[in-house]
Amino acid sequence: MTELxxxxxxxxxxxxxxEVLKSVNLQVKxxxxxxxxxxxxxGKSTLLRCINHLEKHDAGELFVDGELVGYELKDNRLFERxxxxxxxxxxxxxxxxxxxxxFAHLNVLDNIxxxxxxxxxxxxxxxxxxxxxxxxxVGLVNKEASYPSxxxxxxxxxxxxxxxxxMEPKLMLFDEPTSALDPExxxxxxxxxxxxxxxxxxxxxxxxxMGFAREVADSIYFLDQGVIEESGExxxxxxxxxxxxxxxxxxxxx
Amino acid sequence: MTTNGDITYRVVPVRHYGRWVAAAVIxxxxxxxxxxxxxxxxxGQVACATTNGVRSCHGVMEWRFGWDxxxxxxxSPLMLKGLLTTIELTxxxxxxxIVLGVLVAIMxxxxxxxxxxxxxxxxxxxxxxxxxxxxxFWFNFAAxxxxxxxxxxFGSAHFFTFNTLSITAYVxxxxxxxLNEAAYMSxxxxxxxxxxxxxxxxxxxxxxxxRAQTLRLVILPQAMRVIxxxxxxxxxxxxxxxxxxxxxxxxxxxGAAENIxxxxxxxMDLLICxxxxxxxxxxxxxxxxxxxxxxFGRGALRNxxxxxxxxxxxxxxxxxxxxxxTRPGVVR
Numbered sequence: 001m002t003e004l005x006x007x008x009x010x011x012x013x014x015x016x017x018x019e020v021l022k023s024v025n026l027q028v029k030x031x032x033x034x035x036x037x038x039x040x041x042x043g044k045s046t047l048l049r050c051i052n053h054l055e056k057h058d059a060g061e062l063f064v065d066g067e068l069v070g071y072e073l074k075d076n077r078l079f080e081r082x083x084x085x086x087x088x089x090x091x092x093x094x095x096x097x098x099x100x101x102x103f104a105h106l107n108v109l110d111n112i113x114x115x116x117x118x119x120x121x122x123x124x125x126x127x128x129x130x131x132x133x134x135x136x137x138v139g140l141v142n143k144e145a146s147y148p149s150x151x152x153x154x155x156x157x158x159x160x161x162x163x164x165x166x167m168e169p170k171l172m173l174f175d176e177p178t179s180a181l182d183p184e185x186x187x188x189x190x191x192x193x194x195x196x197x198x199x200x201x202x203x204x205x206x207x208x209x210m211g212f213a214r215e216v217a218d219s220i221y222f223l224d225q226g227v228i229e230e231s232g233e234x235x236x237x238x239x240x241x242x243x244x245x246x247x248x249x250x251x252x253x254x
Numbered sequence: 255m256t257t258n259g260d261i262t263y264r265v266v267p268v269r270h271y272g273r274w275v276a277a278a279v280i281x282x283x284x285x286x287x288x289x290x291x292x293x294x295x296x297x298g299q300v301a302c303a304t305t306n307g308v309r310s311c312h313g314v315m316e317w318r319f320g321w322d323x324x325x326x327x328x329x330s331p332l333m334l335k336g337l338l339t340t341i342e343l344t345x346x347x348x349x350x351x352i353v354l355g356v357l358v359a360i361m362x363x364x365x366x367x368x369x370x371x372x373x374x375x376x377x378x379x380x381x382x383x384x385x386x387x388x389x390x391f392w393f394n395f396a397a398x399x400x401x402x403x404x405x406x407x408f409g410s411a412h413f414f415t416f417n418t419l420s421i422t423a424y425v426x427x428x429x430x431x432x433l434n435e436a437a438y439m440s441x442x443x444x445x446x447x448x449x450x451x452x453x454x455x456x457x458x459x460x461x462x463x464x465r466a467q468t469l470r471l472v473i474l475p476q477a478m479r480v481i482x483x484x485x486x487x488x489x490x491x492x493x494x495x496x497x498x499x500x501x502x503x504x505x506x507x508x509g510a511a512e513n514i515x516x517x518x519x520x521x522m523d524l525l526i527c528x529x530x531x532x533x534x535x536x537x538x539x540x541x542x543x544x545x546x547x548x549x550f551g552r553g554a555l556r557n558x559x560x561x562x563x564x565x566x567x568x569x570x571x572x573x574x575x576x577x578x579x580t581r582p583g584v585v586r
Contacts, residue, residue, distance in 0.1 A: 052460055083464065091462025101457035105475045105550075115461040118471060160457075167461065 002066045005030045005171055005202045006051060010060035013046055013226075020046045022226040023060065028171075028219075033203045035213040035234075038223035039249060044206040047223070048173050051204065052093040053086055064093065065170060091119050094164030098176040100156040102148040102163070108135070109144040112163045120167065127166075134162040138192050154185030158192055165196075172196065174205040210254055214238055222246050261583045293318050320523035327514060327527050336510025337531055343427055343496040343506055348489055350432025355439025360469070362444055373440065380437035386498050388434050393426035393502040427499035435492060442484045446477030478550040486543035490536050507531055 006028040013021040021043045028034045036044040049055040050062060053070045062069040070086060071078040081089075102111050112131035116122040122130070135141055138158040148156050157177055164172060174193065178186040190212050197203055197216045207213060213220055214234045221231040222243075229243050238254075241247045294315040302311040316322075327333055361373035380388070396418040405412035421429075450473050458468040500509035511524040548558065560568065 054456060054459060087462045087464050089462075090460060093460075095457075095460035097453060097457065097460075099453050101451075101453035103454060103457065103472055103476075104451075105479075114471065115463070118467055119462045163461070 002063075003029055004063070005032075005065060006204065007063040008047070008051070008060065009062075011047065011050060011057045011062055012059040013043070013050065013055065013057050020226050021050075021057070024223070024226070024228055026221060026228070028202060028204060030202055031200045032218040033197045033205065033216050035217040035220045036204065036206045036223060037208070037210070037213060037220060037249075037253075038229075042223040043226040044223050045175050048175050048204060048206050051171075051173060052090050052095055054095075064089070087119075091115070091167055092170050094167060094169035094172040096157070096160050096164055096172070096174045096177045098179050100148070100153070100160045100180070102156055102160055104148055106147075107144065108140065108146050108148070108151070108159050111148070111159060112166050115163065116166050130166060131162070134165055135159075137165075137195075138162045139188070152185060153181045154188045157181065157189045161189075161192055161196070170202065172201055172203045174203065174207070176206050176208065178207070178209055208253060210238060210250070222249070224249070262580050263583050264580050291319055292321075319526060320520060323520050323523035324527045324530065327524060328530065330514075332505075332510045332514060333507070333527065333531070336505055336507040336528075339424075339504065339506040339509075340493065340496050340531075341535070343424075343431065343499060343504070344489065344493045346428045347431035347435055347496070348492050350428070351435025351439045351488070351492070352485070354432070354436035356443045356474075358436060358440035359443035359447055362440065363447060377437045377440050380434050381441075385430065385434045385495060386501060389427060389430040389498055389502050392421065392430040393423055395421055395426070423499070423503040426502060427496070427504050431492065431495065431499070435488065438488060439485070442481055442488070443477070445484075446479075446481035447473060449480045450476045475550070479547075482543070482547050482550055486539070486547070489543075490539050493535055493539065494532060 004027055006026060008024060008026040011021055011024045011026075012019070024043070024047055026034075026047065036047065038044050046055055050057045051064060051069065056070060067089070068078075069089070070081055072081055073079075102108075103114065106114060109128065109131055112134060113124070113127040116127040116130060117124060132141075132144070135144060138161055140155060140158055140162070143151065143155065143159075148159070151159065161177075177193070178189050181189065186209070190209060193203070193205070193212070194216055205213075205217070217234050219231060220234050220237040222229045222237060222241075222245075224245050230237055230241065230246050237246070238250065241250055295318050296313045297316050299314040300311050301314050302309060304310075358373045358376055361369040362377070364370050364373075399418055401415050401417055403412040403415040405414075454472050454476065455468055458472040463471065496506055497508035499506055500512060503509070505513060507528050511528040515521045515524040544562075548561070551558070
């Protein structure tokens with residue numbers, strides 16, 4: 001077992017002529033919280049989405065839990081993994097989206113149980129019991145019969161976190177989880193995320209919440225124009241930014 | 255009415271005199287239509303009878319719309335058999351249409367051109383030719399191929415052969431209507447599939463669902479809300495389009511009516527008789543459609559809309575309340 005949960009080396013990604021990621025390196029240790037910050041369009045979300053292979057990286061090597069993402073290395077050749085294998089690896093990585101993306105046709109309980117039943121093959125009873133326990137954890141005990149459209153943004157995002165946790169992931173990815181929320185609802189979601197961080201979950205969080213990053217993160221990466229400009233401990237990155245770009249960025253968001 | 259120094263006013267609604275006139279004109283016209291539909295006209299014959307030694311004669315009258323003949327044949331065995339055939343054709347053609355249509359739509363949306371282009375050609379061809387011509391085509395298919403066989407491509411060994419002369423009018427109607435319907439259903443299904451937010455697909459993928467699971471558990475159930483209303487229209491439309499099968503000799507509802515009036519010349523009466531059956535069936539389908547749409551609309555709206563019966567109840571209460579609305583005011 002390696003110490004690193006995520007090890008990205010020289011990751012590059014292009015959309016047409018646009019280079020979204022240019023040789024990015026990222027190391028995330030087990031049980032640590034890593035925050036990705038940077039202006040919009042800097043490639044933070046793309047990097048996050050490469051980690052569970054929602055996007056294919058074009059170059060570089062990406063390891064999650066010691067295994068190559070999307071490929072298998074044999075005899076110096078990269079064999080693309082079968083889609084069933086990719087699905088299985090994805091099921092071990094939880095993802096929370098900016099726009100929640102709860103299944104609109106399912107109520108809260110079914111949203112949480114569908115992955116456990118259909119992907120992990122749990123029995124319905126076991127899945128429901130687990131879902132209720134998670135709803136207690138995110139503080140939404142009495143909402144299990146509600147549909148997503150009947151919930152506030154903050155409640156939807158907490159359900160989305162519960163849905164991801166239901167799969168018992170070894171790694172959680174958060175893609176700007178509070179950016180679509182009304183300001184007064186941000187706190188309830190960050191609270192759940194802090195709890196999760198304290199429980200020892202390995203987390204990678206793309207965020208604009210500098211307060212959260214400072215308080216919770218073990219390390220912070222600042223991306224700009226597809227390059228990691230600066231990284232390190234929160235104190236160092238947020239309080240003593242070396243590069244001019246990070247200084248600029250922080251002066252705008254803080 | 256004064257309570258505690260406050261006053262309650264009676265509210266007088268605006269009178270819409272123009273609407274009243276329009277409603278009156280329409281009411282009179284409607285009464286005329288109903289009157290003529292249920293009127294009797296002289297046949298030109300005279301019937302005479304002798305009662306108590308007194309002989310009296312009067313002109314014989316008959317229903318203008320031949321209601322007695324309509325209801326004489328309404329439940330006749332031939333018409334009921336035709337009705338059953340119409341229902342069978344509708345069910346089978348729509349089943350083929352929906353299953354094949356969804357399949358074609360999925361192919362059409364595939365990133366693989368070898369799947370999407372044939373799907374496009376299918377829709378292009380079957381939408382581009384009249385359905386009646388297609389029915390005649392399948393009925394006369396034996397003129398093109400005497401046998402259909404499954405075997406080695408370009409080889410001579412056959413595992414299974416089918417004599418195309420055994421394609422009856424009924425089979426030709428099912429195939430023709432079904433294949434034609436699939437072309438329309440594929441466009442409806444495609445519209446539904448692409449209406450589902452991409453975030454839903456990403457969420458399902460991130461949970462580790464396969465493409466097939468994502469389609470079946472996440473995309474299709476949500477696409478249903480968009481697919482169902484036009485599909486309901488298609489079922490209703492198909493119910494009536496099956497009458498074209500009469501053209502190749504299938505004795506469905508219209509064919510049965512034609513057969514009967516060919517022998518008794520009561521053309522209008524039997525067409526009315528068949529039409530009554532069609533309208534009864536479309537009414538039943540419309541009601542079913544409403545409740546199915548309601549079921550699949552779950553989650554799309556914060557609150558389910560009222561059913562027509564619930565709305566009627568609310569409106570009746572409302573009308574009683576409207577007669578004497580009051581609102582509180584303040585004494586000046």
